[in-house]
Amino acid sequence: MIPKIINERLRLTRVIVLFGVLFLSSCKNKMDQSSKNILTVNEVIETSLNTIGDKATREKVKNLVSKANCVSPNGNYTTEIQTATNGYSYFKQVFSYKPESFEAVIENKTSGYSIGDSLKPLSKESLSVIRGHEFQNIVLEVNQRFHDFELIENEEKDGINNYKLKAKDELGKTNFIFFDEKTRLLTEIHFPNPSDENEMIKTKFSNWKKTNNLQLPYHVEINQSGKLYTFDYTKLILNSPDFKYKNVKNEN
Known part of the structure; x- marks a missing residue:
């Protein structure tokens, strides 16, 4: 028993x-x-923006002038961009490996022209590509340039733990946006090539420096199916007194 x-x-x-x-x-x-998943989608975005600079400082930015020395598989070139918060931008690239430069003016996110012997309207895909080069504006306006955010998962990339978000861009295409869990800064954006949706382009942001009390990336790398394009900024000016709108319709 x-x-x-x-x-x-x-x-x-x-x-x-x-x-x-x-x-x-x-x-x-x-x-x-x-x-x-400590943070919600809104918290990830807001903490990133506030890490760049407080809201009052960010809202003071009315225009941004930048110039970068660039390297591509074909050779060296420079990229000059002047942007305003109303969606206007002037874009110019000068190449060491060919005589023709490329210039364009974007009136807003749905209208723009390439500048040459005559004005040529830009397709929505070309507009997206040019606006996709406005790297400092993207990190400052990530909550405006993308929508329908979803927090997917946490992912380690290059030894960095990231919050991974899914979002729609201005063309309605799905992008993946990564934020460093530790610094809260935006580290990468992966998006489909506007001309070939089967190709994913990866843009990486680094070398953040303080400019006018805002943290901005001074080095950007684009990986397009193994082809690397780098941008090292030699000039970043916020609220430049020399900023001028280029009225291409009256000039041509």
């Missing part, structure tokens, strides 16, 4: 221990999952 009672108690003890282990394991999994 006594051995039977002892066996029953041992069996009950094992059951209790087993339930305890399962309960603790369940709690740990929930805690691990919770720790991976």
